[in-house]
Structure formats: structure tokens, C-alpha cells
Amino acid sequence: MDQAAAQPRKCPGLDCSNDASTLQCPKCKDMGVESFFCSQDCFKRSWAEHKTLHKSTNPLRNFVAPKVVSKVDPETGKFNPYPTYPFTGPLRPVYPLSPKREVPKHIPHPAWSVDGNPRYSFAKRNHIEILDEKAQNAMRKSCKLAREVLDIVGAAVKPGVTTDQLDEICHNACIERNSYPSPLNYNSFPKSICTSVNEVICHGIPDQRPLEDGDIVNLDVSLWFEGYHSDLNETYYVGEKARTNPDLVRLVETTRQCLDLAIAHAKPGVAFKEFGDVIEKHAKSQGLGVVKTYCGHGINTLFHGAPNVPHYAKNKAVGRLRPGMTFTIEPMVTLGSYKDKTWPDDWTSVTIDGQQTAQFEHTLLVTETGIEVLTARKADSPGGPIKLESAEQNGHAEKPTSTE
Incomplete structure (x- = not known):
């Protein structure tokens, strides 16, 4: 004190x-x-x-100017709220944030919608739920809606669009489906979607920065429908500069493959700790790092619950897959160091060396014989893989992953 x-x-x-x-x-x-x-x-x-x-980060409600006053553009009113912060890369927040978007009262609200507190008991949060057929069908409905929402937002990604505009699109799409956007006010997160650009690993707050040709952006959509949460995310190329950047293509497509390989490994009886071995082996084969701070998680009536699903090798996760479980796998892979740092907003997690990072996520249901991908892409889903040349052709096969 x-x-x-x-x-x-x-x-x-x-x-x-x-x-x-x-x-x-x-x-x-x-x-x-x-x-x-x-x-x-x-x-x-x-x-x-x-x-x-x-x-709480919404400057329209309670932003207090730092000792060194951020310069406000007199024409646009935009500013960087942390002008003296030592950012790890070129990305900067662009404030003010837009006012909190409202969810109509006829749509059920989770506990945190009022004060940000999820009110999860320790016992419930650490218990792995086995869903019956009714609950599994409820998860299918919620995940189907979340896929629709992500596809709508993903189709809007292009140079010049702000991440705040993407948040508005996501919010409205959730409302149209009588769903509550799960991130909104969860532990006081101020927006309805996480938009993580370039060096942002996860939990990026939508703001007034327009996307630029050459960026990559991860869109993380979660919604709550009839008592059940769904969760998925994808990383999108912004403009042709990104699609033709060999390092970004190597990063994004390898991360996509890491998730696919982990899902292919999943079936009843497999230990949760094994996914990290599969993911890190493939990432390292392309000279990439795997973030250790964040992990996949159980999801159903709780937004985040047991089990924890780490994405790095030789982790100590406990438990094995059993039919009726629903959980996410969501590897975060980096061009450089796997280590992270958080901005002063207490949410935006970035790579410690400022290099780009990508992530992909699905919500999965364990069946009697294998895995059902509840948030699977549709034939007309935007984004999707593009050709990845081998690491040998690009000269990255022997590139070491930084540990700094």
C-alpha cells in the first residue's frame, strides 16, 4: 500500500x-x-x-487520464490511452472505446452482465460435466449459432474496417439469434467479441483502429443460448499483403494444422495432456513457438470450466476424454517467443517480442467412438486455408524458437 x-x-x-x-x-x-x-x-x-x-476499461465511463496526457487528435478525437507504456510491437490501442452495447431484456442475461462477476463456485468450476443427450443437443444449437455469427463477422474483415465495427456486427448477430454474447462484461470485459491483431495473442479489445492491408486478426466468438455457451475462433488474413507474406502464411496455416492434428488425435480414453505434445511437435517443425499461459477449457453451462487443455508439450494436465464431455482446443502459436505480456488494460495479451501470433479454436463433443466438432466450418464459411509451402522451401526448417 x-x-x-x-x-x-x-x-x-x-x-x-x-x-x-x-x-x-x-x-x-x-x-x-x-x-x-x-x-x-x-x-x-x-x-x-x-x-x-x-x-473496467471503457474510457467513456471511468477513464482517468495518465500523468502524461495522451495527445488527442483534434479532428477525430482518437488517442492512445497509454502513451508512455513500453509496447512490445508496433500495434497501439486507439481510443475512445465506443459505449457499452446493450442486450435486450427479453434475452436471458448471465450473472456477470450486471457487475462482471461470473459467480462460479470452486466445486462446480473444477468438475468435468458429462452431458446427457438433451444437453448435448443444446450445445449443438449454441455452437451452430456461434458458427453463423463468426462467419458473418469474418466476412466483414477487410482493410479499413475497425475492430469496433466488427464488434458491432458480432453483437447484432448474437441479438438476432436471441443469444447473449458471452464475453460482454465477463470479468468486466467491455465488448462482445475478442479481436486480436498481429502481435496480440488473445483477449484483444475492439477499438477504433482500422485494419490494415498486411494484418492478421483473430476473431473469438462466444455466445450463450438457452443456458449453454459455445466458443470458437479463427485467424483471418487482411488484404493481399497478408495472404502473400510467407511468414504469415506459415504461421496461420501451421496453427490451423495444429488444431486439426489435435482433433484427429482425440477419442475416448485419450489424456488431455497429449494434445500439447501433438501441437508443439508440429509447431516446432515449422520453427514456431507455442504459448503456455493460456489453454483450452471445458464449456457448457459454464463459459470456462474443467478440464484445462494446455497446448504445449510435457504439460501436467489431468484427466482423460470420456463420452459426453464438451471442451475446447485453441492453440496459440507465435513466429518468435512463446512468452507473453499484458497491456495496462489488463486484457490484451501480446507476444513479448512483438512478433505476430495466430490462434484457432473449436468446441468439441466426445462421442462413444470419437469426436464431433460442434463449431465446424461450413462449405461457405469465409477465410479458410491457403497453400502452405514446406518449411524447407521457405528456409525455416531449422529456425529456432526464441525462449526470451
């Missing part, structure tokens, strides 16, 4: 009526937000609820 001079004010601690002292939350101080508590004990007691405030 940092010391700071303050005028008399009330402590924001849980059920606390005391005046605040000069003890300030260090995270709030870094964000430029005033948050003073009466005592260290009160701060500790209130931490679980208080920390959710750190996730």
Missing part, C-alpha cells in the same frame, strides 16, 4: 463506514484512480470485490 496525501473521504471497503486514511490501492494509483482505504486489514478483506474494478 502506497502513502498519499488525501482529503477526508469515506473508505470504499466492504461494509465499512470509516473515513479513509492515506493508504491507497497500488493498482488504482498506477491507473490514476483515487482509491483510499481506512486500513490494511480492510483493504485485504475487500480485495476480491475491489480488484474487479481494475478490469
Whole structure:
């Protein structure tokens, strides 16, 4: 806790009526937000609820200017909210974020829609659900809708389109299907889709930056329909510069293949830890790295639950596939280091060396004989694979993966 001079004010601690002292939350101080508590004990007691405030990133509601004021373009009103932050690559956030999009009241809302708190119990979150036939059919419906939404958003990807416009398209497509976009306000995430551009590994927040010819962008769609969540994502090329960039093609197509190979390996009895061995072996064969921080997960009535499904080799994941389980595999593969760093918005995860990264994800159902890909591409789905030359032809077969 940092010391700071303050005028008399009330402590924001849980059920606390005391005046605040000069003890300030260090995270709030870094964000430029005033948050003073009466005592260290009160701060500790209130931490679980208080920390959710750190996730709120919509500047139209509670953005506080940093000590070094970001220069606002007088014509557009756009700005970088973190002008002194040491970004790892060339990408920059472009604010202000658009106002929070609303979901009509006739569509059921999850618990976090009000205050950002999922309210998952420890026991439920760590229990692997085995779905009966009714629940499996419910998952099929939810995943079918999510595929439709992703295809609609993916078809809109082109140079000049902002990621905020993609968020609006996703949000409206979910509403048209009487579905709640699962990410919206989940742990205070401010948008309805994750849009991860270039060096962003995952959890990119849609903003005012237009996509550029030569970018790649991952679109991660999740929705909640009749009590069941679905989850899938794909990485798309933006413009011809991206489609003709051999390094980007190697990255994107190898990542797509990593997911396909992992799914081909799946069947009842297979250990969850085996997928990482399959994925990393193929990624390394193309001189690419595999992110270790994030993993696949169980999904059905919970947005994120057991099991954890790591994507790197020699992991310690527990459990084996059993019929009736639903879960995701979603490898994140990098051109350089597998290590990550998070922007000050507490969401946007980027590669530590600023090099590009790609991801693909499906929601899967374990059947008695194998795997059903609930979010499978359709014949007319936009995007899709393009020809990948061998690593030997491109001269990348022996390229080492950075560990820095």
C-alpha cells in the first residue's frame, strides 16, 4: 500500500463506514484512480470485490487520464490511452472505446452482465460435466449459432474496417439469434467479441483502429443460448499483403494444422495432456513457438470450466476424454517467443517480442467412438486455408524458437 496525501473521504471497503486514511490501492494509483482505504486489514478483506474494478476499461465511463496526457487528435478525437507504456510491437490501442452495447431484456442475461462477476463456485468450476443427450443437443444449437455469427463477422474483415465495427456486427448477430454474447462484461470485459491483431495473442479489445492491408486478426466468438455457451475462433488474413507474406502464411496455416492434428488425435480414453505434445511437435517443425499461459477449457453451462487443455508439450494436465464431455482446443502459436505480456488494460495479451501470433479454436463433443466438432466450418464459411509451402522451401526448417 502506497502513502498519499488525501482529503477526508469515506473508505470504499466492504461494509465499512470509516473515513479513509492515506493508504491507497497500488493498482488504482498506477491507473490514476483515487482509491483510499481506512486500513490494511480492510483493504485485504475487500480485495476480491475491489480488484474487479481494475478490469473496467471503457474510457467513456471511468477513464482517468495518465500523468502524461495522451495527445488527442483534434479532428477525430482518437488517442492512445497509454502513451508512455513500453509496447512490445508496433500495434497501439486507439481510443475512445465506443459505449457499452446493450442486450435486450427479453434475452436471458448471465450473472456477470450486471457487475462482471461470473459467480462460479470452486466445486462446480473444477468438475468435468458429462452431458446427457438433451444437453448435448443444446450445445449443438449454441455452437451452430456461434458458427453463423463468426462467419458473418469474418466476412466483414477487410482493410479499413475497425475492430469496433466488427464488434458491432458480432453483437447484432448474437441479438438476432436471441443469444447473449458471452464475453460482454465477463470479468468486466467491455465488448462482445475478442479481436486480436498481429502481435496480440488473445483477449484483444475492439477499438477504433482500422485494419490494415498486411494484418492478421483473430476473431473469438462466444455466445450463450438457452443456458449453454459455445466458443470458437479463427485467424483471418487482411488484404493481399497478408495472404502473400510467407511468414504469415506459415504461421496461420501451421496453427490451423495444429488444431486439426489435435482433433484427429482425440477419442475416448485419450489424456488431455497429449494434445500439447501433438501441437508443439508440429509447431516446432515449422520453427514456431507455442504459448503456455493460456489453454483450452471445458464449456457448457459454464463459459470456462474443467478440464484445462494446455497446448504445449510435457504439460501436467489431468484427466482423460470420456463420452459426453464438451471442451475446447485453441492453440496459440507465435513466429518468435512463446512468452507473453499484458497491456495496462489488463486484457490484451501480446507476444513479448512483438512478433505476430495466430490462434484457432473449436468446441468439441466426445462421442462413444470419437469426436464431433460442434463449431465446424461450413462449405461457405469465409477465410479458410491457403497453400502452405514446406518449411524447407521457405528456409525455416531449422529456425529456432526464441525462449526470451
